[in-house]
Amino acid sequence: MNYKHPHGHVFYRKMSHARPKIAYGEGIYLFDESGKRYIDGSGGPLVVNVGYGRSEIVEAMTKQAQAAAYVHALMFTNEATEQLSSELAEIVPMPHPRFFYLSSGSEVVEGAIKLARQIQQARGQATRDIITCRALSYHGMTLGALGVSGRPGLRTPYMGMMINMPHVRPPYPYRLDISGEELAGRLEESIMAYGAETVAAFIAEPISGASLGAVVPPDDYWPAVRRVCDKYGVLLIADEVLVGMGRTGKWWGMDHWQVQPDIMVTSKGLAGGYVPLGFIAAKHDDVELIRQKLGDWNHGGTFSHHPVACAAALATLHILHKEKLVENSANLGPKLGQMLQEALGDHPHVGDIRGRGLFWGIELVQDRESKDPFPVSRHLAWDVAQRAFEKGLLVYYSQGCADGQNGDVIMLGPPLIVNEAQLAEMVGILAEAVQEVLPG
Ligand SMILES: Cc1ncc(COP(=O)(O)O)c(C=O)c1O
Structure with a gap:
């Protein structure tokens, strides 16, 4: 397909065609x-x-940009970020969740796997640095997120540059007719094979997104996975980047099975697409433990907790509720x-x-x-x-x-x-x- 607009000095991922403007x-x-x-x-x-x-979102962003477009999260907090977090705490299925904001899905996944590592360190489990993940999954384009993804086409050119984490089979009822219990059993086998004392977390998409295309797991899958993680002290990271914010008819994919993750991330719909924003949600007790044992979380980001992005997310959240x-x-x-x-x-x-x-x-x-x-x-x-x-x-x-x-x-x-x-x-x-x- 050919469109008449040249891209001038821009280049895009797919290079086979030009795009309409x-x-x-x-x-x-x-x-x-x-x-x-x-x-x-x-x-x-x-x-x-x-x-x-949506003019409500544009107005909220404009107001915040005029008041203070940027403040550095090392020095200040801001009302948009605080208010957004209070309102998200009402709907995120975790006891007293705390939120850390970055921009893209890949960034919050990177952050989540590093946070899992630091929670384990704070718990005195410093040997745990493996993140078990699933085949045919997608968690992002950065090398850490790609390391826990299962898309051979995207990973192959960079294999030598990333840490390849253990992959277990994902639910896929159309092609693999086994129960959620059995799939969770395979996760358990993987954890045992590597040694539970080496596994920090298991990361997965509650409903498979970009790679498998809307595959819903059997109903017994997530409760069984939660039991396995609890048994071995492995943290459960729910990647809600694609299915969060109401996409599948509940606020979060995990809500379909009432299973609480230890860490949750979302991004795509968080600020309605008006500006990039993602969050990492963790339990208050785990965040507090890091503060007590390690002092700080060893992570950051120039654009973390961005006030204009948080204002856009707050306005998006209000529309989702109101309508x-x-x-x-x-x-x-x-x-x-x-x-x-x-x-x-x-x-x-x-x-x-x-x-x-x-x-x-x-x-x-x-x-x-x-x-x-x-x-x-x-x-x-x-x-x-x-x-x-x-x-x-x-x-x-x-x-x-x-x-x-x-x-x-x-x-x-x-x-x-x-x-x-x-x-x-x-x-x-x-x-x-x-x-x-x-x-x-
Ligand atoms: C489940 C999931 N996690 C992470 C990502 C990466 O998000 P981003 O493209 O914003 O970096 C995606 C993107 O499709 C995704 O579907």
Whole structure:
């Protein structure tokens, strides 16, 4: 696909095509400078939750920027950060949570694994420096986050530069029909193989996001994982970067199983996409222990606890509450699932349709019987996403879900302000795109 705008001095990750220039956004729509409308069916990679053009957020950011755009967290606190934390404490499933703010998902994951290490040191467990993680997962682009991710395509060029942590199998009911208890058993085997005294934490996505495409674990999975972690003194880090902030119909992915993590991170939707912001949440007792035993947390960040970003997040949080958008996500989730089933469920190359709330994945296969994926070289997910793009629908896509290389999944994750008619339009366009690329 070729667009006429050159990128001048900019370069982007995907270098195969030029991009249209966006003029503005409104609600669930973006408009490029030619006037073409795009329905945001994926919220970027599931970022935009309260929609484009929200003046409440812009006003809150402006007010804070005018008052004090930046203060260094080593010297000051600020009202936006304090108030945001008090309000987040009401909804984060941890006893008396405390919050540390950075910008991207990768940064909060880096921070979380370092925090886990420091909590273990403060507990007198200085030999624990392994972070056990899962295959077919994604936790970010920085070397620490990539070290605990399970995306071979993204990791391979940098293997020599990162610490490769132990990976265990993730839940994936479509391709691996075993119980959550058994999967937690594999985590236990891994912890025992390395020696519990060496394992600081286990990190995982509550509902698998970018790599597997909206895979919901069996109901017994998270309670069983929590038991294993408790048994061996291993901290549980929930990476809610993608599924947090109401995306799946509850505030947090872990809320579906009422399992409390020891550390939680989120980012994408935290400030509605208006500005980058992520948090690391930890239990007060653990933070306090670090203060008592180690003095400080050995971490930082010039832009940590940024007042303007926190003001944007506070305004986003207020909109989510006021407009009952988490409830909207819960109510529309089953309807979206049903629409996808009706439009694509019988397609000979649609292997699985899965998801929760306003986050759904459609896995494409060569053959429904064998579940064989298309080869990665076919670039199928990309082709479908591009066809949808041409038709004015933005979807998220991923390759590698089946075995790390092959396996195509298309994801829908619209802003949480979406309504049923808009979902129907999205599903209609997506079904057309699938049908045109893969005639059924
Ligand atoms: C679960 C999860 N963790 C971390 C990240 C990394 O976030 P970022 O791209 O903001 O660095 C992502 C990004 O997709 C993610 O889905």
